[in-house]
Amino acid sequence: MVSKNQIKLIKGLQQKKYRKQHQLFFAEGIKVVQELLTSDFELYHLFTTEAVFGTFAQDKQTLITETELKKISALTTPNACLAVFAMPAPQPAPNKGLVVALDNVRDPGNLGTIIRLCDWFGIEAIVCSEACVDAYNPKTVQATMGSIARVKVAYTNLEEYLSGVSLPVYGTFMDGENIYRQQFGQQGVIVLGNEANGISPEIQKLVTKKIAIPRFGRLQVTESLNVATASAIIFSEFRRAT
Amino acid sequence: MVSKNQIKLIKGLQQKKYRKQHQLFFAEGIKVVQELLTSDFELYHLFTTEAVFGTFAQDKQTLITETELKKISALTTPNACLAVFAMPAPQPAPNKGLVVALDNVRDPGNLGTIIRLCDWFGIEAIVCSEACVDAYNPKTVQATMGSIARVKVAYTNLEEYLSGVSLPVYGTFMDGENIYRQQFGQQGVIVLGNEANGISPEIQKLVTKKIAIPRFGRLQVTESLNVATASAIIFSEFRRAT
Structure with missing residues (x-):
């Protein structure tokens, strides 16, 4: 009962x-x-x-x-x-390896899918801005399909974290360099932005390497990938070379 | 009013x-x-x-x-x-170019996301099995973010279609060949399966090239990517070489 x-x-x-x-x-x-x-x-x-x-x-x-x-x-x-x-104890934000940083990702399903992708691609840590949806939201937990048990999610002031980190900071921008032509190392922070507004201006300033996923469709249309599918493509590019 | x-x-x-x-x-x-x-x-x-x-x-x-x-x-x-x-007139199933075939994809959000991805990667045609969710389901339409206007979605008997098509037929399987080591051409059918059960046995028989997205996380865990994020990675691999 x-x-x-x-x-x-x-x-x-x-x-x-x-x-x-x-x-x-x-x-x-x-x-x-x-x-x-x-x-x-x-x-x-x-x-x-x-x-x-x-x-x-x-x-x-x-x-x-x-x-x-x-x-x-x-x-x-x-x-x-x-x-x-x-709930597990709060996670510290890491300073090595491959890290995903989320700037104001609000949709619980998107966060869950990104956690699941990190698990698949062996990315062990995610750093979330404080405005991100909670990783223990029931919808997020369900969307991780259990991966939340294997990926560490830290919440912190993202601006301070990125200012202090000694890793290259990657972010996707329309005018970034073609991701298919990069030689990615196995260390770095991949910043992903808000569903509607992308990476916020404060965080943009801290990106040291602008990258872009090329569009192959008819080019006149201004449209974007959603943050979860963009994550899939970026994580795959980082790992494929290993 | x-x-x-x-x-x-x-x-x-x-x-x-x-x-x-x-x-x-x-x-x-x-x-x-x-x-x-x-x-x-x-x-x-x-x-x-x-x-x-x-x-x-x-x-x-x-x-x-x-x-x-x-x-x-x-x-x-x-x-x-x-x-x-x-509703536009029913689309014929294509016999050339790069085509995505969906075998019993049931979630409207997944179908919408796949349509949006096809638009991004310049894949102009999707062939759905009759058991797939309807492309004009309101949730699908919303998830396409308007891409449904640019990608042709045909519904047909997928077994018959794949039996008759003169293109290589790709499908993802646990024991498939590493997608990062393939030379993909610009023609072919990429088959994606049901959310819970993957590609059905009847359709598996018609796959001429088994591929796999390698997992980089701890290998003891049996887990899979969802169909929308797997699509993102596969489409990206097909297009990145062009």
């Missing part, structure tokens, strides 16, 4: 302020929950409609009905389980 | 059967509507809350209130205008 207090708590975790207050977040669906259960995340409580995970963490597991799952789920079509985890 | 019949018609157009029956679809928001108004699509009617488009197609334009827009909109946050267009 799910108690009224549990329903209230989990519903609250859809909002950032309650996630922060309780230091908890949740994930749903067998695939994502399974990945997080086998990660370093600390399980707070697991609710399942069937004994999917057997006797795993039995003292923290409650069997519930489909109707009860609907009451706590953030999904239109709830899927067998919902697990609440403790 | 929007009449009751207009509200009923437009609400109906959220469903494929009514789009088919009326041979109409709609788009929303200034950016997308603007792109479609300047395309070959034939305007049926335009509803705006402000005179964004001036006297353009005045006889087919109705000024409405925000409250009225909410009644016809499919968006959570309606945005200034909604335009209804005639």
Whole structure:
């Protein structure tokens, strides 16, 4: 059974302020929950409609009905389980390797997709500006498909971070250099901007290398790629040479 | 003013059967509507809350209130205008150039993103299996950001199409050849599969060249890219050499 207090708590975790207050977040669906259960995340409580995970963490597991799952789920079509985890400690912003910096990325699905891409391409750290959507937003967690367990996401003042970092800082611009003609090293910060406005003027100043993804379609049309698909192409270019 | 019949018609157009029956679809928001108004699509009617488009197609334009827009909109946050267009005639499936074939892609956002990517990379034709989501689904239209006006989408029996086509047929598989080590020509069909199940067994048999996007993260984890980001990487690889 799910108690009224549990329903209230989990519903609250859809909002950032309650996630922060309780230091908890949740994930749903067998695939994502399974990945997080086998990660370093600390399980707070697991609710399942069937004994999917057997006797795993039995003292923290409650069997519930489909109707009860609907009451706590953030999904239109709830899927067998919902697990609440403790939020990990804040991550420090890294100063080496390949890092992705997000300047005001607002859409939870985009952030989740970028986290999943980082996982695929072996990029272990993301630095988010404070205005970015929260990585523990339920929609973000779902879109990562479990990759959130393997990619470190730090939140910081991006301007200060980029001012202090001793790595080349890459950013995409219409007038940047063709990414297909670059020799990318295995260290650097890749800056990605806001969905509507791109990279903000303060951050643009800190980009040391302007790059561009060439457009092959009819050139008169001013249009852009979305931030998640642009990320896929850029990360692929950085890694393909290795 | 929007009449009751207009509200009923437009609400109906959220469903494929009514789009088919009326041979109409709609788009929303200034950016997308603007792109479609300047395309070959034939305007049926335009509803705006402000005179964004001036006297353009005045006889087919109705000024409405925000409250009225909410009644016809499919968006959570309606945005200034909604335009209804005639569906273009069905497209023939092409037999030359670079073609994208979608095998049971079900998510409207994914299809829209793939259409937008095709536009960016100058891929003018998509062939969809009959089980794919409809390209004129409002969510697809929105996700294309107007690219649907420039990319031809055909629906056909994909098995028959691929059996008859005289082009190399590429598909991504775990055991395919590293895409970064291929010399891709400028002709071919790139097959992309269903979100959950990948390329179906019937279609797999028709793939003449198996390719794979290498994973750079920790290899023990079985995980995949989503179909839209995988598309971005593959299209980029096909075009980067040109």
